[in-house]
Amino acid sequence: MNIRFRSFVVATILLAPGLLAAQQMTSPKWITIGREVVKPGKDAAHAKHEVAWSRALEAAKIPAATLAMVAMSGPNEA
Numbered sequence: 183m184n185i186r187f188r189s190f191v192v193a194t195i196l197l198a199p200g201l202l203a204a205q206q207m208t209s210p211k212w213i214t215i216g217r218e219v220v221k222p223g224k225d226a227a228h229a230k231h232e233v234a235w236s237r238a239l240e241a242a243k244i245p246a247a248t249l250a251m252v253a254m255s256g257p258n259e260a
Contacts, residue, residue, distance in 0.1 A: 193238075197238075197242055232250065236248075
């Protein structure tokens with residue numbers, strides 16, 4: 183399978199629930215907390231990916247609020 187096609191399928195699977203939820207105008211009754219561990223030397227690539235992800239969600243007009251935090255000390259977690 184071609185990488186573009188795989189990327190399209192993955193994006194469709196990930197964005198479909200958001201598009202369906204866009205029809206619901208009430209706020210969700212749950213919170214999702216995620217944790218990412220960034221490999222040493224991959225900070226720039228991770229930052230680039232996060233910017234692209236945010237822009238894609240904004241372009242799709244997903245009605246969701248997100249908050250990202252980075253550890254100030256300790257292991258490199260995003």
